[in-house]
């Protein structure tokens with residue numbers, strides 16, 4: 288045995304044991320990730336193996352080396368399956384976890400929830416959602432993170448880099464307990480190919496948003512945003528009135544996966560009728576058994592006939608069509624079906640990694656082809672996306688309102704060779720010909736005001752706690768302030784009835800900066816008074832201030848700064864400075880490596896006065912940083928909010944506002960200079 292290994296082992300008290308865990312049995316019926324493709328050369332493969340083995344004592348290397356090699360060869364990466372604890376993982380009540388501080392235990396609840404068979408997309412591969420979004424890279428890291436969380440104290444901070452626990456470092460009680468980053472790459476290497484190499488080497492993790500940020504709450508996390516998007520799409524485009532819903536209106540989309548699974552539920556809550564195409568039968572069954580989709584149709588004809596019946600009666604109904612979205616749209620075009628609202632939520636951010644199933648092949652063929660012939664798979668994806676584009680174009684010409692749903696669909700179509708989808712017909716600098724849901728709807732109606740997907744998890748696991756927090760949150764909302772407040776009030780009023788919980792006792796509720804603060808302080812007081820157990824508060828990264836993503840969250844930023852990642856980075860740093868319990872920053876969340884920088888937070892409500900103090904500064908900053916940036920980019924609603932904030936909180940907040948020049952003056956000045964060019 289190498290002397291250095293003995294010394295290193297002795298120098299660590301937090302480490303993996305020298306005992307080999309038993310190889311786990313894989314339960315039947317649990318979805319498994321496809322082979323991601325082993326593309327490393329021989330030298331790099333040796334490096335990947337060495338990288339994985341550095342987590343375990345040398346005496347285990349001989350046994351583990353061939354096992355890890357086999358995983359890399361057959362799965363395209365090393366998951367270290369042997370280190371997965373046996374059976375189902377799930378977010379247990381917080382007091383059942385070991386730890387030296389509440390935060391250490393609380394994050395174990397959050398991690399285990401992200402890996403629950405009922406919550407995660409590919410639980411054995413640590414993928415929570417979005418085809419490739421992982422909690423951490425492998426089970427070695429999982430085990431080590433848990434050991435660190437058990438040792439975490441209020442005087443230390445745990446640092447994680449792409450799932451790797453770098454260590455515990457002395458800090459102070461008011462500092463974050465966990466700071467983590469995922470998938471960040473140096474600009475020159477910031478692309479999918481380099482990341483794919485780094486991922487195989489075991490040095491980079493794609494955390495999506497709340498997968499690697501440990502804040503996933505199942506499809507509920509997105510359903511409120513989807514509900515808001517659908518309501519406002521109908522209000523803007525279909526003349527249903529300012530408080531109208533989708534009664535009698537058809538919405539077509541695709542995907543019943545991790546996040547996309549929210550579409551069916553949201554369309555029903557919004558009173559409409561939805562047909563959602565899904566190629567994977569198992570996902571349809573999961574959503575159906577969870578009550579997230581009501582009906583299943585095996586043919587396009589059956590799907591449309593059910594939908595028309597429900598529309599006639601103005602009955603809310605969601606229908607899963609088992610098949611490819613391209614086939615469904617082809618049918619709609621051929622039969623002249625009317626499709627007022629249309630979108631897509633396949634995992635186009637990772638189209639060639641299996642996120643988009645090409646038309647003409649089954650889901651099972653797609654999985655086999657990914658492994659056996661990735662080149663041909665790529666060709667089929669491109670061909671299918673081009674066809675998909677043509678069908679949408681025909682429907683749009685006939686009056687359909689199509690919007691990109693933040694899954695990089697239009698970018699994927701562009702990458703498939705359709706330059707026509709770019710606004711300027713050549714590159715994506717000016718965006719695309721169709722709106723992204725943020726550009727038209729969420730940006731101006733929600734993010735510019737600071738409304739975003741605020742959420743909480745009742746760590747006791749007691750549904751009574753969730754009920755009490757729902758009620759308290761509802762009492763904090765003034766339903767007469769803005770239309771958005773009314774929608775949010777209705778949402779929380781009906782939340783329990785809509786049966787949204789999958790996994791931990793969690794709730795999503797869109798709120799603006801002041802609303803988030805008010806509710807957080809109220810909950811912390813309830814914890815202090817012993818009315819409820821501790822609560823983990825957080826948000827999706829898909830929010831006002833936490834994400835720079837030109838095709839999505841920041842697609843309605845029109846001053847040219849949508850390619851900049853300063854806001855998300857500032858948001859992360861500001862949250863850390865103010866003492867949020869967990870601060871996360873990732874590359875690519877939601878749209879893919881190199882296409883976004885996004886961050887989130889976790890804030891533990893333990894009932895203390897100290898937590899009140901952190902909340903008072905951090906909750907407002909987290910949303911207002913985004914409002915300020917949006918105001919500077921001349922987003923009118925953000926300017927309105929910023930003016931209000933400046934006058935309401937003198938001395939505490941002051942946001943720089945733009946002077947807007949006369950359009951004629953600008954064009955005249957430029958035209959004159961242009962002549963001399």
Ligand SMILES: NC(=O)c1ccc[n+]([C@@H]2O[C@H](COP(=O)([O-])OP(=O)(O)OC[C@H]3O[C@@H](n4cnc5c(N)ncnc54)[C@H](O)[C@@H]3O)[C@@H](O)[C@H]2O)c1
Nearest residue numbers: 417418542544545546547565566612634643644693694877
């Ligand atoms: N709009 C938002 O707020 C938002 C939020 C989170 C994620 N997203 C994005 O939405 C996408 C989906 O996320 P997810 O978590 O649901 O991913 P997912 O991979 O869990 O689900 C996508 C589903 O689409 C299905 N599918 C793929 N190709 C298909 C086809 N041609 N026809 C029919 N079904 C097909 C897959 O079988 C899968 O079930 C991702 O790109 C994600 O980044 C958007």
